[in-house]
Amino acid sequence: MNKLNKTDLEIANLIKLEEKRETEVLEMIPSENYASTAVREAIGSVLTNKYSEGYANKRYYQGNRYVDEVEKLAVLRAKELFNVPHANVQPYSGSPANSAVYFALLRPGDKIMGLRLSGGGHLTHGHPDVTFSGRYFKSVQYDVESDGWIDMNKAAKLAKKEKPDIIVVGTTAYPRILQWKKWREIADKCGALILADVSHIAGMIAGGAYPSPVPYADVVMFTTHKTMRGPRGAVLLVTNRGLKRDPDMAKKIDKAIFPGLQGGPHDNVTAAIAVCFKEAQNPKFKKYAQQIVNNAKKLAEVLQKEGFVLTCGGTDSHLLVVDLRPQKVIGNIVAEALEVANIVVNYNTVPHDTNPPMYPSGIRLGTPAITTQGMKEPQMRLIGGWIADVIREVAHYRLPAAKEERSKYVSGVKAELWKNKKLLDLGKEVKSLCHKFSDD
Numbered sequence: 546m547n548k549l550n551k552t553d554l555e556i557a558n559l560i561k562l563e564e565k566r567e568t569e570v571l572e573m574i575p576s577e578n579y580a581s582t583a584v585r586e587a588i589g590s591v592l593t594n595k596y597s598e599g600y601a602n603k604r605y606y607q608g609n610r611y612v613d614e615v616e617k618l619a620v621l622r623a624k625e626l627f628n629v630p631h632a633n634v635q636p637y638s639g640s641p642a643n644s645a646v647y648f649a650l651l652r653p654g655d656k657i658m659g660l661r662l663s664g665g666g667h668l669t670h671g672h673p674d675v676t677f678s679g680r681y682f683k684s685v686q687y688d689v690e691s692d693g694w695i696d697m698n699k700a701a702k703l704a705k706k707e708k709p710d711i712i713v714v715g716t717t718a719y720p721r722i723l724q725w726k727k728w729r730e731i732a733d734k735c736g737a738l739i740l741a742d743v744s745h746i747a748g749m750i751a752g753g754a755y756p757s758p759v760p761y762a763d764v765v766m767f768t769t770h771k772t773m774r775g776p777r778g779a780v781l782l783v784t785n786r787g788l789k790r791d792p793d794m795a796k797k798i799d800k801a802i803f804p805g806l807q808g809g810p811h812d813n814v815t816a817a818i819a820v821c822f823k824e825a826q827n828p829k830f831k832k833y834a835q836q837i838v839n840n841a842k843k844l845a846e847v848l849q850k851e852g853f854v855l856t857c858g859g860t861d862s863h864l865l866v867v868d869l870r871p872q873k874v875i876g877n878i879v880a881e882a883l884e885v886a887n888i889v890v891n892y893n894t895v896p897h898d899t900n901p902p903m904y905p906s907g908i909r910l911g912t913p914a915i916t917t918q919g920m921k922e923p924q925m926r927l928i929g930g931w932i933a934d935v936i937r938e939v940a941h942y943r944l945p946a947a948k949e950e951r952s953k954y955v956s957g958v959k960a961e962l963w964k965n966k967k968l969l970d971l972g973k974e975v976k977s978l979c980h981k982f983s984d985d
């Protein structure tokens with residue numbers, strides 16, 4: 546930061562503050578993680594200077610002899626790690642990667658079947674009206690049941706009736722295992738492709754702590770910055786099954802990324818993706834992946850013992866969703882109170898939430914980042930107890946029935962929370978725990 550301090554003190558100071566924040570809180574947003582110093586060195590490297598439209602050995606610019614090798618390594622490691630014949634490491638992020646799959650394999654007006662956003666799907670899975678996937682394609686959405694589980698019989702019936710061209714199997718808030726084999730059977734009955742969006746769980750799949758969709762899906766997409774612990778980016782994999790169905794599938798996916806939707810790849814990010822794959826090939830990563838799940842299960846157990854309701858009754862993965870309807874307090878207030886106590890989570894809808902998405906009835910929390918910091922079951926016991934204390938501390942706050950009063954009320958409560966001595970004192974305890982752990 547020596548140079549940045551001299552060039553732009555304002556930005557340098559903000560980065561320092563963020564660095565401090567990240568070491569003083571429990572980062573429990575399930576889609577976040579701490580990338581290693583090695584990954585961050587690659588992102589900050591001279592590779593950011595280069596233009597390299599095209600693919601290795603087929604570039605539209607000169608001077609790519611080292612960039613070619615970087616991209617080839619990233620592709621090779623992706624193929625080895627996930628056991629697939631084809632990988633594209635250029636997608637800028639998860640949303641453009643999903644768009645590229647539709648652009649490559651569907652025609653405008655074809656039908657996408659994806660999980661409803663409020664049930665834990667993603668905007669890019671065919672969310673109607675406002676998104677690319679919902680506006681340029683027909684969209685049909687499956688949902689989770691009121692207990693949080695996906696009912697595979699209902700999904701089968703919907704697919705049989707609607708005959709989608711592609712089924713997107715992927716979630717942002719589903720704590721249980723996705724039934725890849727059953728999804729394949731459903732897709733085969735209506736002739737649909739399967740896109741497995743494993744953005745959240747890719748690291749656990751790579752580490753063997755979550756079943757892989759590769760034997761069942763045609764295309765797999767994942768972001769590299771969540772459990773994969775890499776830079777912000779995404780990867781598209783084409784499976785043997787996909788290639789058997791359409792021998793041109795890999796070419797179509799590549800063409801959709803470039804020149805279809807993107808320009809020059811971010812070579813510094815490609816290098817960092819290669820680095821995170823190398824880290825994931827280390828046997829230590831297997832332990833990490835399993836510990837994420839062990840920690841989430843322990844946390845779920847503690848919260849349930851404290852009397853809280855979890856969607857799906859617990860977790861088999863990296864995340865859990867606390868249903869706050871029995872406490873009658875909204876997720877926004879609990880999430881803010883937790884932040885005062887230096888525990889960072891996000892508010893979230895719960896299955897069939899009757900509250901508006903702006904004031905949902907749940908919080909979503911996950912263990913990938915705190916597991917990177919080296920925390921294990923004893924810390925989960927402590928953290929579960931703290932979360933329970935915080936929820937109880939704010940459980941008396943009620944969202945006003947009158948819509949026009951809500952925003953002012955929530956702002957007022959938030960301001961009050963930042964003066965709450967109990968929460969602030971707990972924040973000090975949390976901070977001292979965080980100081981005992983670190984990544985790298």
Ligand SMILES: Cc1ncc(COP(=O)(O)O)c(C=O)c1O
Nearest residue numbers: 638639640667715716717744768
């Ligand atoms: C399941 C899933 N798919 C796609 C995305 C989109 O990724 P990005 O935010 O990198 O565009 C996300 C991100 O939250 C996700 O969770």
